[in-house]
Amino acid sequence: xxxxxxxxxxxxxxxxxxxxxxxxxxxxxxxxxxxxxxxxxxxxxxxxxxxxxxxxxxxxxxxxxxxxxxxxxxxxxxxxxxxxxxxxxxxxxxxxxxxxxxxxxxxxxxxxxxxxxxxxxxxxxxxxxxxxxxxxxxxxxxxxxxxxxxxxxxxxxxxxxxxxxxxxxxxxxxxxxxxxxxxxxxxxxxxxxxxxxxxxxxxxxxxxxxxxxxxxxxxxxxxxxxxxxxxxxxxxxxxxxxxxxxxxxxxxxxxxxxxxxxxxxxxxxxxxxxxxx
Amino acid sequence: xxxxxxxxxxxxxxxxxxxxxxxxxxxxxxxxxxxxxxxxxxxxxxxxxxxxxxxxxxxxxxxxxxxxxxxxxxxxxxxxxxxxxxxxxxxxxxxxxxxxx
Numbered sequence: 001x002x003x004x005x006x007x008x009x010x011x012x013x014x015x016x017x018x019x020x021x022x023x024x025x026x027x028x029x030x031x032x033x034x035x036x037x038x039x040x041x042x043x044x045x046x047x048x049x050x051x052x053x054x055x056x057x058x059x060x061x062x063x064x065x066x067x068x069x070x071x072x073x074x075x076x077x078x079x080x081x082x083x084x085x086x087x088x089x090x091x092x093x094x095x096x097x098x099x100x101x102x103x104x105x106x107x108x109x110x111x112x113x114x115x116x117x118x119x120x121x122x123x124x125x126x127x128x129x130x131x132x133x134x135x136x137x138x139x140x141x142x143x144x145x146x147x148x149x150x151x152x153x154x155x156x157x158x159x160x161x162x163x164x165x166x167x168x169x170x171x172x173x174x175x176x177x178x179x180x181x182x183x184x185x186x187x188x189x190x191x192x193x194x195x196x197x198x199x200x201x202x203x204x205x206x207x208x209x210x211x212x213x214x215x216x217x218x219x220x221x222x223x224x225x226x227x228x229x230x231x232x233x234x235x236x237x238x239x240x241x242x243x244x245x246x247x248x249x250x251x252x253x254x255x256x257x258x259x260x261x262x263x264x265x266x267x268x269x270x271x272x273x274x275x276x277x
Numbered sequence: 278x279x280x281x282x283x284x285x286x287x288x289x290x291x292x293x294x295x296x297x298x299x300x301x302x303x304x305x306x307x308x309x310x311x312x313x314x315x316x317x318x319x320x321x322x323x324x325x326x327x328x329x330x331x332x333x334x335x336x337x338x339x340x341x342x343x344x345x346x347x348x349x350x351x352x353x354x355x356x357x358x359x360x361x362x363x364x365x366x367x368x369x370x371x372x373x374x375x376x377x378x
Binding site for chain 1: 285291295299300303306308316318320325330331337339340341347350352353354356360363365369373375
């Protein structure tokens with residue numbers, strides 16, 4: 001049992017091969033299955049991996065895994081083919097929410113011995129996961145027609161200021177460490193709001209690009225959480241999704257003959273800019 | 278500032294891995310054809326559900342009377358599993374549609 005975490009290496013390799021095959025038409029279906037095997041193996045290893053301060057709680061883990069699997073299968077079987085992109089966005093939001101859930105608990109588990117670097121890493125996982133979560137929900141809402149496009153001339157300035165507020169609060173909390181009890185919850189709230197305001201001004205037709213970008217964010221949040229737990233498969237899998245998701249986002253923008261900045265900053269003369277580009 | 282440099286110094290291996298894996302991610306999908314953009318996005322979205330490992334570790338490390346940690350960790354596992362299982366299942370459906378063509 002003590003050597004079981006060596007199997008993490010195998011699951012990392014499976015994830016890389018799976019992603020590679022997914023990017024070529026002839027092998028894509030097999031690639032998806034290989035990646036799924038890698039994920040399954042990683043989850044299995046995570047359950048039996050020898051860790052410090054192990055309390056078990058296997059009943060809860062198995063029940064929640066079962067509930068999540070059933071819900072995931074039901075969602076993916078029931079969805080209409082045309083509604084798949086919005087479902088992917090919803091799934092991505094759930095992944096971001098998972099990153100938020102674990103990092104908010106870890107933030108409250110900090111003690112005096114926690115280094116600045118570890119605190120900063122956890123807060124960045126919280127922030128990026130939070131943006132991926134609420135941003136994906138808005139993208140889902142826009143694709144399914146529940147959220148209308150809303151745009152105002154000040155929205156990109158507002159977003160810059162709000163981003164500075166998020167990072168400033170995180171910087172203050174990382175340095176001041178836990179002097180204000182509710183500050184982590186305030187950081188959580190401003191991060192979640194940033195996810196909303198980040199995606200809200202972007203046009204509904206650009207949502208696939210945004211989903212790909214938010215998917216990369218979830219990957220980065222997973223990688224940061226991997227540093228927190230000192231877990232290599234989370235770290236490598238997360239960065240892999242983070243970097244390949246970023247490149248995929250850029251490729252999708254190129255396919256539309258636009259730049260990523262142009263998509264994110266939104267409709268400010270979007271059509272003229274794309275004509276010029 | 279020194280504390281941050283110390284943290285980076287103690288994690289040189291992680292930083293190296295980080296850089297190499299970024300390039301690996303770029304290379305692995307750099308030749309993807311346009312028709313595969315959406316399935317690849319969906320497949321890599323399922324892989325980003327790897328964050329569920331963190332939720333499992335969190336629940337395993339929570340004391341059995343720490344109900345807040347257990348509840349939020351359990352919720353994290355449910356959400357993460359939906360992302361992983363649903364993501365791979367929906368990618369599979371999409372790719373089956375490609376085969377028929």
